[in-house]
Amino acid sequence: xxxxxxxxxxxxxxxxxxxxxxxxxxxxxxxxxxxxxxxxxxxxxxxxxxxxxxxxxxxxxxxxxxxxxxxxxxxxxxxxxxxxxxxxxxxxxxxxxxxxxxxxxxxxxxxxxxxxxxxxxxxxxxxxxxxxxxxxxxxxxxxxxxxxxxxxxxxxxxxxxxxxxxxxxxxxxxxxxxxxxxxxxxxxxxxxxxxxxxxxxx
Amino acid sequence: xxxxxxxxxxxxxxxxxxxxxxxxxxxxxxxxxxxxxxxxxxxxxxxxxxxxxxxxxxxxxxxxxxxxxxxxxxxxxxxxxxxxxxxxxxxxxxxxxxxxxxxxxxxxxxxxxxxxxxxxxxxxxxxxxxxxxxxxxxxxxxxxxxxxxxxxxxxxxxxxxxxxxxxxxxxxx
Numbered sequence: 139x140x141x142x143x144x145x146x147x148x149x150x151x152x153x154x155x156x157x158x159x160x161x162x163x164x165x166x167x168x169x170x171x172x173x174x175x176x177x178x179x180x181x182x183x184x185x186x187x188x189x190x191x192x193x194x195x196x197x198x199x200x201x202x203x204x205x206x207x208x209x210x211x212x213x214x215x216x217x218x219x220x221x222x223x224x225x226x227x228x229x230x231x232x233x234x235x236x237x238x239x240x241x242x243x244x245x246x247x248x249x250x251x252x253x254x255x256x257x258x259x260x261x262x263x264x265x266x267x268x269x270x271x272x273x274x275x276x277x278x279x280x281x282x283x284x285x286x287x288x289x290x291x292x293x294x295x296x297x298x299x300x301x302x303x304x305x306x307x308x309x310x311x312x313x314x315x316x317x318x319x320x321x322x323x324x325x326x327x328x329x330x331x332x333x334x335x336x337x338x339x340x
Numbered sequence: 341x342x343x344x345x346x347x348x349x350x351x352x353x354x355x356x357x358x359x360x361x362x363x364x365x366x367x368x369x370x371x372x373x374x375x376x377x378x379x380x381x382x383x384x385x386x387x388x389x390x391x392x393x394x395x396x397x398x399x400x401x402x403x404x405x406x407x408x409x410x411x412x413x414x415x416x417x418x419x420x421x422x423x424x425x426x427x428x429x430x431x432x433x434x435x436x437x438x439x440x441x442x443x444x445x446x447x448x449x450x451x452x453x454x455x456x457x458x459x460x461x462x463x464x465x466x467x468x469x470x471x472x473x474x475x476x477x478x479x480x481x482x483x484x485x486x487x488x489x490x491x492x493x494x495x496x497x498x499x500x501x502x503x504x505x506x507x508x509x510x511x512x513x
Binding site: 142143144146147149150152153154155156 | 353354356357358361445446448449452453471472498501502505506510
């Protein structure tokens with residue numbers, strides 16, 4: 139029996155390339171898989187979930203402490219800490235969403251520009267969460283400061299010594315914060331900077 | 341050189357789009373980019389020894405044949421025919437305004453691409469060139485195949501394509 143013929147020519151001519159949809163800014167998956175910078179982007183993205191896992195552990199610990207000795211913690215303290223954590227988590231999540239949206243929508247027209255934009259999005263994200271962590275550190279210092287100032291069973295000298303020593307000890311968490319950001323994010327930035335230099339030289 | 345490249349891409353946008361879809365239906369945007377990059381890289385070596393269109397075809401086919409698509413034959417077979425047709429079910433798209441026959445036509449076009457994707461790479465190049473209206477001589481120039489064998493090959497390819505279209509439910513659309 140003869141094979142039925144279809145008018146494939148008409149179908150072929152029916153399809154027309156969409157204007158402007160296939161811009162050169164779209165970075166192909168094949169290129170992405172070749173560039174280690176995208177591995178770094180993935181790592182930074184996954185880091186968010188690891189940090190949440192740690193948050194989950196600390197929240198669980200807090201809840202456990204409340205249930206263990208409910209008399210020592212007042213409702214106001216719980217409400218305040220909930221508001222405080224809520225604001226922090228809101229900012230952290232919104233930064234992460236901005237980061238993800240940023241890397242998903244790269245409007246550049248050339249690969250170098252696209253990589254530069256990825257780099258800028260990554261730097262912005264790191265800068266934002268660094269600032270958030272720094273503000274948290276400063277706020278915890280201010281909270282301790284207020285607590286000490288309103289303590290009645292300490293002399294003025296005792297309060298001053300306590301605050302000075304606290305200020306000195308603040309250097310440790312600050313150094314830890316710097317170290318943490320260096321350890322977690324420096325490689326990613328360096329990868330991008332190296333690639334951008336290579337593209338510059340081409 | 342930059343403006344030359346942009347002109348080439350603009351002038352050949354339609355065929356680059358169709359070649360990309362015929363070789364990597366599920367990831368055609370990726371392939372389109374790969375071809376564009378290869379064209380950019382080889383532009384400096386193009387000395388005008390053949391027509392620009394012939395050169396574009398050669399680069400595009402070479403890139404497409406060696407392109408390793410992330411999707412396999414399973415993905416291709418299971419890819420819906422309304423692939424790349426925005427929001428038909430939600431009724432929010434441009435298809436809102438068109439009748440069902442246009443949607444059917446688009447599905448048939450997608451089926452055609454799917455079936456071309458199922459052919460051997462060299463056969464895809466040959467059928468694309470014929471669908472683009474090139475004669476045997478031109479097909480031979482672009483693909484490097486013997487001009488006398490093109491006719492026989494095309495006959496076989498068309499038969500395979502019709503069989504694939506039938507097997508994949510062309511008449512049920």
